[in-house]
Amino acid sequence: MKALVLAGGSGSRMRPFTHSFAKQLVPVANKPVLFYGLEAIRDAGIHEVGIVVGATAREIRDAVGDGSRFGLKVTYLRQDAPRGLAHAVLIAREYLGDDDFVMYLGDNFIMGGIEDFVDRFRRDRPHAQILLTEVPDPRPFGVAELGSGGRVVGLEEKPERPKSDLILVGVYLFGPAVHEAVAGLRPSRRGELEITDAVQRLIDRGRRVESTRLSGYWKDTGNVDDMLEVNRLVLETLEPSAEAGEVDGTGELIGRVVLGAGARVLGSRVVGPVVIGPGSVVRDSYVGPFTSIDRDCTVTGSEIEHSIVLRGARIDGVGRIRSSLIGREARVVPAPRVPNTHRLLLGDHSSVQISR
Incomplete structure (x- = not known):
């Protein structure tokens, strides 16, 4: 089994901070959030990792190197622009071959790792396995609809009227059948190749898609508030x-x-x-x-x-x-002191009250 780690996103929700900094390298308790994912992959017994990189490729390479510091063998896969999660699978086709693989979004944080998730996939051998969690408002996420026994019967990307409160966490497990599902996908209304569309194709073609409910903590560290929350959580475990x-x-x-x-x-x-x-x-x-x-x-x-x-x-x-x-x-540093003043631009017949 291999891993495909996505680290090519532009971090638009954290601008202007990410104009000069890869969002996957923002530190949590002084360790880049990407490193927690790489360690989770290693701890799950996976040692070959392809990292999809984009505009911040040099920063990611400088931070991760060849992966040996994590006990991993890292290969870098260049993506010309963020074109969707399924596009990352498409450009990694040659690297992945016919191996099973875990796809891990590099700015996601999962407390407790993914070992149990990977072990279940190895044991049950579905064509795909997705990790789900409940949220109060699922509309900004990929949403799963489940049938009996936890079998996934439908997926929607950012639906206006979600059919459940179960969203896809940024960790997926696939067998080689996913490559056939990804081939020929058309861009969604967002202009991206959606991994939810690829998984839906697997379902429509009678492939077995299973789900696992996340029992621990997960966060997509896509904005400052999320980063601070994850930082707080990790710091609480410090010795x-x-x-x-x-x-x-x-x-x-x-x-x-x-x-x-x-x-x-x-x-x-x-x-x-x-x-x-x-x-x-x-x-x-x-x-x-x-x-x-x-x-x-x-x-x-x-x-x-x-x-x-x-x-x-x-x-x-x-x-x-x-x-x-x-x-x-x-x-x-402190700003220079200036006299208190008021600057006004008032229309006709205005009335303004100013405290003295």
Whole structure:
């Protein structure tokens, strides 16, 4: 069995952040979200991985390399533009051959991994197996309709009137029959080759498509709020470890705090769960729960909580920051003081009240 990991998306829901950064590499507890997926694939006993890349191919290659650090053998497959999940299967046809494969969306996060999901596929041998979870509003997702025994009888992509509250999580398992289903697909109204259409073709041709209900936590980390939620969840599992860093006589660590090699906490209070990366310095500041600070950052005279700070960022004298995502080498500093003033553009016969 092989894996096909999709890491070619543009991250439009996280712009402008993703104009200069691959969304799959945004860190959760100081580790790129893509790495959690690669580790889950390895832990499921799969070691050959094709990664579909697009405009951010160089960043993905630099981060993942040949895959050996994960115990994987990685092959990169170039996609000229994000043309849908089924298009990724289409361009990977030669690489996949006639092997079974798991398709994993690189910006998805699944707590607990996919080992049970893969084991069931290997045991039951359906032509396809999809992973489902219930959501309050299924309209923005692919939606599954189930028959008796969990057999999938229908799929719709982003329907206006969903037939169930069960949506497709971004992990799929396929046998080689999917290639016949993908061949000849036409773009949907969104202009993409939809994997839901390919799976529906399997169903229409009498192929066996099974489903598994996800019992644990899943999140599509497609926007900032989702990233912060996943970061919070992972940080809650931390075991405290401060031995590699330094805390001066007036510094204080409370709760689950991890300090990377050479990280320093000087005259500051850190309330976990928090992770502070190697070489970062927190001086005369407060770092509150659910905050990840990457390597080589500085936080001085400031307060921050429930946030993600990327490599090399500098936060200096800005008061309180919360629920924020701060990019690589970014600088957050105070604005110059200006006199209080009001600028107005009023139409005829207007009435305005201004507090003094």
